[in-house]
Amino acid sequence: GFTPQLQFGAGTDAVAYFELYGGATNMQVSAVVELATSVNGPAIASVTPTALGTVEKDRFIFTALLPLGTLPPGDYIVRAIVGAEGQPEGRVMHTLRKAGQ
Secondary structure (H helix, E strand, O other): OOOOOOEEOOOOEEEEEEEEEOOOOOOOEEEEEEEEOOOOOOEEEEEOOEEEEOOOOOEEEEEEEEEOOOOOOEEEEEEEEEEEOOOOOEEEEEEEEEOOO
16 A cells, blocks of 8 residues: 655655546546756656556546655655646645655
């Protein structure tokens, strides 16, 4: 199962998890998960998440593995950016902390 975590130690990776609801059959959806040092700063890592369908036809689970191993301790912004055909882009952000050695 998935266990939420916002603080990470040395040598660990973070798993980004989010859910999407709605949409139509065969709708084109794009998603990327980014790691940055600030809300609007450039991405220092960018990962295409894996999408999984669920028993609910309009619910999808997205996960992405974010490498934290070489990053110095500090706070980082995780941004999930999602685009759907004919819709404005959506963003979800959260902060995670990489603890010192």
